[in-house]
Amino acid sequence: MRIPFGTISVTEKSKILISNILETNRLSSGKYVREFEKKFAELIGVKESVAVSTGTDADALALAVLYDFGANRGDEIIVPALSFVATGNAVLQAGFIPVFVDVDRKTLNIDPAKIEEKITKRTRALMPVHLMGKPADMDSINTIAKKYSLFVIEDAAEAYGAVYKGKNVGTLGDMAAFSLYVAHIISTVEGGIIITDNNDFAEIIRSLRSHGRACKCKSCVLNKVSAYCEKRFSYSNNEDIRFMFERIGFSSKMNELEAAIGLGNLELYEEILSKRRKNLYYLIDKVEKFNPYIVSIEKDAYEEIGPHAFPIIIGEDANFTRTKLTSFMEENGIDTRTLFSSMPTQCPGFNFLGYKLGDFPNSEFIGLNGIHIGIHQDIGTEECDYVIEVIQEFLKENV
Numbered sequence: 001m002r003i004p005f006g007t008i009s010v011t012e013k014s015k016i017l018i019s020n021i022l023e024t025n026r027l028s029s030g031k032y033v034r035e036f037e038k039k040f041a042e043l044i045g046v047k048e049s050v051a052v053s054t055g056t057d058a059d060a061l062a063l064a065v066l067y068d069f070g071a072n073r074g075d076e077i078i079v080p081a082l083s084f085v086a087t088g089n090a091v092l093q094a095g096f097i098p099v100f101v102d103v104d105r106k107t108l109n110i111d112p113a114k115i116e117e118k119i120t121k122r123t124r125a126l127m128p129v130h131l132m133g134k135p136a137d138m139d140s141i142n143t144i145a146k147k148y149s150l151f152v153i154e155d156a157a158e159a160y161g162a163v164y165k166g167k168n169v170g171t172l173g174d175m176a177a178f179s180l181y182v183a184h185i186i187s188t189v190e191g192g193i194i195i196t197d198n199n200d201f202a203e204i205i206r207s208l209r210s211h212g213r214a215c216k217c218k219s220c221v222l223n224k225v226s227a228y229c230e231k232r233f234s235y236s237n238n239e240d241i242r243f244m245f246e247r248i249g250f251s252s253k254m255n256e257l258e259a260a261i262g263l264g265n266l267e268l269y270e271e272i273l274s275k276r277r278k279n280l281y282y283l284i285d286k287v288e289k290f291n292p293y294i295v296s297i298e299k300d301a302y303e304e305i306g307p308h309a310f311p312i313i314i315g316e317d318a319n320f321t322r323t324k325l326t327s328f329m330e331e332n333g334i335d336t337r338t339l340f341s342s343m344p345t346q347c348p349g350f351n352f353l354g355y356k357l358g359d360f361p362n363s364e365f366i367g368l369n370g371i372h373i374g375i376h377q378d379i380g381t382e383e384c385d386y387v388i389e390v391i392q393e394f395l396k397e398n399v
């Protein structure tokens with residue numbers, strides 16, 4: 001049996017839209033991107049959403065908004081030490097310094113008890129990551145943010161369908177960033193999207209994704225054939241608003257072909273989500289018998305986990321290596337990925353920040369002992385049972 005890590009569903013609707021788009025030759029960001037944004041915002045239950053090129057850009061642009069609200073280049077953003085490296089990269093790409101906090105080993109998420117000691121006069125925002133779709137402890141995070149007047153930006157790249165105390169993940173802070181990369185529950189192949197209830201933030205993001213331009217209308221009339229924009233030559237001394245750049249921007253627009261894939265995916269969302277959720281909860285339940293050699297995350301009563309993938313962590317007392325386990329799984333057709341790394345101490349690119357191994361013990365432990373595997377919509381109970389059988393066979397020989 002083969003259990004690939006990811007899959008993507010390209011629907012009939014997407015194929016028809018793509019062929020229409022190719023016929024009309026209107027390929028760059030236009031009406032389908034607007035439609036995707038509108039439907040995405042409705043799905044999560046927010047007022048605004050802005051589609052961009054990648055999930056990493058979604059993180060970076062959400063952060064770059066803060067320059068319009070008093071932040072300065074070189075200010076600090078608090079992030080968990082353990083995440084996909086994009087989280088730390090995005091903070092640096094936005095011109096801020098990431099300040100890392102260790103995670104809780106059981107939840108994989110930032111440990112709120114360790115946040116306050118990292119707050120300085122230069123801290124501007126907390127950026128929790130809902131790793132593997134497990135909601136971060138948002139009550140504690142928001143309480144700290146309020147106490148120190150910090151923004152909260154959720155990195156919800158992996159958290160489609162996650163619910164925290166009755167509220168959708170993505171609606172719990174000032175802004176949230178999702179990835180639309182192929183392995184994710186909603187995909188535009190490559191892509192990202194920022195959601196918020198704040199119209200001012202959304203306007204600024206629209207400017208940021210297009211080089212920091214002064215024009216930031218929700219829907220651009222110039223996208224329509226030979227339309228006239230009344231605002232165009234009314235900026236300042238009758239300058240062309242499209243060539244006035246108010247802030248340091250990015251080049252990060254989504255195109256119509258990507259939006260067409262996304263619109264098809266949105267129609268399948270509930271189906272994909274429920275298949276994946278069934279797989280995730282099934283595996284979480286079945287893997288319990290392998291404790292303490294192999295553990296996963298737990299589902300708390302107040303939450304739904306966004307079924308991104310199935311995380312597996314090798315227990316402290318197990319006397320086999322991760323490589324031995326992953327080699328066995330791969331030989332038996334199961335794709336594996338590591339469960340990321342402690343960005344500051346296990347990703348050499350971050351060495352210049354001066355952290356040292358041992359600074360983030362929980363993140364480093366997971367960085368050495370964690371993996372994740374696919375639970376996507378092309379997998380069902382039979383494949384999940386196979387995964388359990390393979391692990392069982394491995395443990396029989398190795399404990």
Ligand SMILES: Cc1ncc(COP(=O)(O)O)c(C=O)c1O
Nearest residue numbers: 054055056084086157179180181
């Ligand atoms: C936690 C997290 N943040 C950010 C990203 C970046 O997304 P992208 O790959 O679309 O740039 C990812 C990617 O999957 C992620 O897992």
